[in-house]
Amino acid sequence: GKLGRYPPWPGKIVNPPKDLKKPRGKKCFFVKFFGTEDHAWIKVEQLKPYHLHKEEMIKINKGKRFQQAVDAVEEFLRKTKGKDQASSHNSNEEKNRRNSSEERGKQSAGEEKRKASLSEGKLKKGTGEGKKRVSSVSSERGSKSPLKRAQDQSPRKRGRPPKDEKDLTIPESSTVKRVMTGTVAGFKWPPSVSEPVKDSDPHFHHFLLSQTEKPAVCYQAITKKLKVCEEETGSTSIQAADSTAVNGSITPTDKKIGFLGLGLMGSGIVSNLLKMGHTVTVWNRTAEKCDLFIQEGARLGRTPAEVVSTCDITFACVSDPKAAKDLVLGPSGVLQGIRPGKCYVDMSTVDADTVTELAQVIVSRGGRFLEAPVSGNQQLSNDGMLVILAAGDRGLYEDCSSCFQAMGKTSFFLGEVGNAAKMMLIVNMVQGSFMATIAEGLTLAQVTGQSQQTLLDILNQGQLASIFLDQKCQNILQGNFKPDFYLKYIQKDLRLAIALGDSVNHPTPMAAAANEVYKRAKALDQSDNDMSAVYRAYIH
Numbered sequence: 001g002k003l004g005r006y007p008p009w010p011g012k013i014v015n016p017p018k019d020l021k022k023p024r025g026k027k028c029f030f031v032k033f034f035g036t037e038d039h040a041w042i043k044v045e046q047l048k049p050y051h052l053h054k055e056e057m058i059k060i061n062k063g064k065r066f067q068q069a070v071d072a073v074e075e076f077l078r079k080t081k082g083k084d085q086a087s088s089h090n091s092n093e094e095k096n097r098r099n100s101s102e103e104r105g106k107q108s109a110g111e112e113k114r115k116a117s118l119s120e121g122k123l124k125k126g127t128g129e130g131k132k133r134v135s136s137v138s139s140e141r142g143s144k145s146p147l148k149r150a151q152d153q154s155p156r157k158r159g160r161p162p163k164d165e166k167d168l169t170i171p172e173s174s175t176v177k178r179v180m181t182g183t184v185a186g187f188k189w190p191p192s193v194s195e196p197v198k199d200s201d202p203h204f205h206h207f208l209l210s211q212t213e214k215p216a217v218c219y220q221a222i223t224k225k226l227k228v229c230e231e232e233t234g235s236t237s238i239q240a241a242d243s244t245a246v247n248g249s250i251t252p253t254d255k256k257i258g259f260l261g262l263g264l265m266g267s268g269i270v271s272n273l274l275k276m277g278h279t280v281t282v283w284n285r286t287a288e289k290c291d292l293f294i295q296e297g298a299r300l301g302r303t304p305a306e307v308v309s310t311c312d313i314t315f316a317c318v319s320d321p322k323a324a325k326d327l328v329l330g331p332s333g334v335l336q337g338i339r340p341g342k343c344y345v346d347m348s349t350v351d352a353d354t355v356t357e358l359a360q361v362i363v364s365r366g367g368r369f370l371e372a373p374v375s376g377n378q379q380l381s382n383d384g385m386l387v388i389l390a391a392g393d394r395g396l397y398e399d400c401s402s403c404f405q406a407m408g409k410t411s412f413f414l415g416e417v418g419n420a421a422k423m424m425l426i427v428n429m430v431q432g433s434f435m436a437t438i439a440e441g442l443t444l445a446q447v448t449g450q451s452q453q454t455l456l457d458i459l460n461q462g463q464l465a466s467i468f469l470d471q472k473c474q475n476i477l478q479g480n481f482k483p484d485f486y487l488k489y490i491q492k493d494l495r496l497a498i499a500l501g502d503s504v505n506h507p508t509p510m511a512a513a514a515n516e517v518y519k520r521a522k523a524l525d526q527s528d529n530d531m532s533a534v535y536r537a538y539i540h
Contacts, residue, residue, distance in 0.1 A: 008048075008053075008057050008061070009033050009034075009035075009066070009069060010033070010034045010035075010050060010057075010069050010070060010072075010073045011031040011032055011033040011034060011042075012031065012032055012034070012076070013029045013030065013031055014030055014031070014032045014039070015030065016030035016039075016041075022041065023041050027043070027044045028041045028042055028043045028044060029041070029042055029044065029047065030042075031047075033069070034069040034070075034072040034073050034076070035066075035068045035069030035071075035072050050073065054070070058070060207410065207411070207412040207413070250276045250277070250402050250405050250406055251402060252276050252277040252278045252402050252406070253278065253313075253399065253400075253401070253402045253403065255311075255312035255313055255399065256279050256281065256310065256311040256312045256313075257273060257278050257279060257280045257281070257311060257312070257313055257314075257315065257403065258280070258281045258282075258283070258301065258307040258308060258310070258311035258313070258314035258315065259273070259280055259281070259282050259283075259307075259314070259315045259316075259317075260282075260283050260284075260301075260304050260307060260314065260315070260316040260317070260318070260327060260334070261284060261285075261316055261317040261318045261327075261348075262282060262284040262289040262290065262293070263317065263318070263319065264377075264378040264381065264483065264484075264485070264486070265317050265347070265374060265376070265378065265381045265386075266284075266317040266347075267289070267293075267378075267381070267382075268378060268380075268381030268382040268383075268384075268407075269315070269317065269347075269374075269381055269386070269407045270282060270293055270298065271293070271296065271382065272382075272384040272406045272407050273403060273406050273407065274293065274296050274297050274298060275406070276402070276405075276406035278402070278403065278406065279299075280293070280297075280298045280299070281298065281299040281300070281301045281307050281310060281311055282294075282298045282299070282300065282301060282307075283300075283301040283302070283303065283304055283306075283307050287300075303332035304316075304327055304328075304332060304333050304334045304337065305332045305333060305334065305335075305336035305337035306332075306337065307337065308334050308336075308337030308338060308342055308344065309336075309337035309339070309342075312342070312343060313343040313344075313345060313396070313399065313400065313403070314334065314337075314342075314343065314344050314345070315345045315346075315347055315372075315403070316334070316344070316345070316346050316347060316348060317347040317348055317374075318348045319348070319489065319492075320348070320350065320489075320492050321350040321351055321354040321496075323348070324346060324348045324350050324354060324355075324358065325354060325357075325358070328344075328358050328361065328362070329361070334362075335361055335362070335365065338362055338365040338366070338367040339365070339366060339367070340365075340366030340367070341366065341367075341368070342366075342367045342368070343367065343368045343369075343370070343393075343396050343399070344362050344367055344368070344369055344370075345369075345370045345371075345372050345396070345400060346358060346369075346370075346371050346372070346373075347372050347373055347374055347388075348373065349373045349421075349424050349425070349428065349489070349492075349493055349496075350373075350421055350496070351421055351425070351496045351499065351500065352418035352419075352421040352422050352500070353418075354421075355371045355417060355418060355420075355421045356417055356418050359371070359392060359417040368393045368395070368396045369392050369393055369396070369417065370390055370391070370392040370393050370396045370397055370400065371390065371391050371392050371417055371418075371420045371421060372388050372389065372390040372391075372397075372400070372404075372411075372420065373388075373389055373420055373421065373424040374386040374387065374388050374389070374407075374408065375387040375388075375389065375424065375427050375428075376408075377484040377485040378483070378484045378485070379484055381407070384406060384407055384408065384409075385408065385409045386407055386408040386409070387408060387409065387410045387411075387412070388404050388407070388408045388410065388411040388412065389411075389412050389414060389420040389423050389424050389427075390404075390411060390412065390413050390414065390420055391413065391414040391415055391416060391417055391418065391419040391420035391421075392416070392417040392420075394413065397411075397413050422500060424493075425493055425496050425497040425500055426497060426500075428490060428493035428494070428497065429493065429494055429497035429498075429508070429511045431468070431490070432490040432491070432493060432494045432511070432514055432515075432518065432531065433494075433510050433511055433513075433514040434468075435472060435490070435514075435531050435532065435534060436513075436514040436517045436518065436534050437514075438469065438472055438473060438476075438532075439476065439517075439532070439534045439535040439537070439538055440517075440538060441455065442455065442456075442473065442476055442535065443535065443538035443539060452473075452476075452477060453477060456470070456473045456474075456477070459473070471484075472531075472532045475530060475532040476532055476535045481526070481529035481530045481532060481533040482529075482530060483528060483529055483530045484530050484531075485530060485531050486527070486528060486529075486530070486531070487518060487521055487522065487526050487527055487528075487529050487530065487531045487533050487534060488522060488527035488528065490518065490531040491515065491518035491519065491521075491522060494511050494514060494515040494518060495515060497511055498511050498512055498515060517534055517537050517538075518531075518534055518537070520537040521533060521534045521536055521537040524536055524537060524540055
């Protein structure tokens with residue numbers, strides 16, 4: 001759906017990736033926006049000539065990032081003009097040479113043929129170099145980070161040069177510059193640093209689902225810089241940087257932040273928000289959990305309603321759909337503190353129906369709503385390396401930028417409310433099913449007289465090798481089931497994922513089988529242990 005109305009932004013028409021289908025309906029062009037590496041399909045009627053509207057747009061947009069985009073356009077025009085002049089100069093020289101050559105007399109047919117052959121050879125060589133250059137540029141543009149490997153496939157096939165841009169433009173000008181106007185579905189993405197700092201570690205990414213009428217486009221990433229700081233204790237902390245801070249430190253938002261729910265995930269998130277300089281007010285159902293954070297500089301809120309009414313943006317991270325609803329709709333709940341302009345971000349993993357209902361009641365009071373469940377565990381939460389899946393109010397997503405950088409390594413914006421809930425359940429369904437399979441394999445090894453340690457060593461040398469696999473196997477081998485992700489919560493996520501499958505009549509037999517094993521583990525009193533304690537369901 002529409003993600004809101006955004007100011008005009010300068011761009012140029014380029015070749016779309018080969019595997020990208022053109023949207024149906026009205027005629028549109030594939031546009032690359034200056035000042036960012038973002039692309040989008042834009043309808044013809046939403047495009048205006050750059051030169052005719054430049055002054056008008058500069059008056060409307062006073063922002064620094066817009067000015068940087070305009071500067072990038074001017075730089076591009078200068079370079080293009082320089083190339084055109086050089087090309088014109090070369091063609092004139094060639095013409096003069098031909099004329100003087102004709103005056104000196106005709107050369108032999110053999111000599112003519114040899115020169116033509118040489119000229120053709122040079123042309124082929126030049127084309128080859130062009131291919132090499134384009135391939136190099138496209139590979140440099142893609143991050144080598146594993147996070148972006150799926151996107152490393154350049155929009156063009158490797159080694160194939162793009163068509164001349166002149167072929168792509170309409171006859172109005174040899175290099176058409178356009179200014180995007182009007183309502184566009186989510187295409188004014190947050191600008192990134194135009195010149196990435198070399199040797200910086202691009203851990204933090206924003207991924208945004210771009211949507212026209214049909215959500216058939218693709219993800220584009222805007223890389224944020226990070227700084228790895230060796231602290232005096234010798235531990236390494238990752239600091240995600242604001243896009244404008246080249247030195248690699250976060251510029252915390254000046255908005256007052258509230259946080260409700262200090263469980264395994266919430267505790268690490270709040271700690272990182274405070275470390276990065278945010279002003280945070282906390283509340284928890286059992287108040288003693290707040291004490292540690294008060295010592296670290298947080299303020300104490302007496303009720304959810306009080307936190308929401310005194311803060312600009314309030315985050316919540318609770319256990320399940322019932323807890324999420326009670327927090328909003330219950331006595332002295334979130335809803336009582338909502339006034340026009342107040343922002344609420346629910347980070348709980350719940351079903352799409354629950355989050356849609358909460359969004360509706362918040363918005364009905366004039367509030368702004370974002371769902372932002374997180375993928376990770378207690379360790380990743382403490383390290384500020386969570387993966388954030390967001391959906392809902394796009395402007396609020398951007399307002400949360402410094403908070404998301406403090407708590408996570410990556411954030412995805414997935415469009416309308418409900419999308420993040422669905423995606424999160426699918427992610428945890430896969431994770432929970434995999435965990436049950438690991439436990440099944442380790443117990444089968446044991447009962448057939450095989451070494452469990454050797455099985456782990458073999459798996460760690462193969463294609464399944466991962467931090468998750470190694471850590472969970474180590475938990476089982478050591479009999480250490482201290483919770484990093486509660487078993488009761490992964491079972492809850494499997495249950496909700498199966499219900500999601502039911503709602504669209506899609507079979508989920510693997511998840512259903514895994515769910516039964518977790519239910520067995522719960523019956524064996526493993527609910528408050530780590531998910532790896534599902535192992536115990538196989539040995540009883």
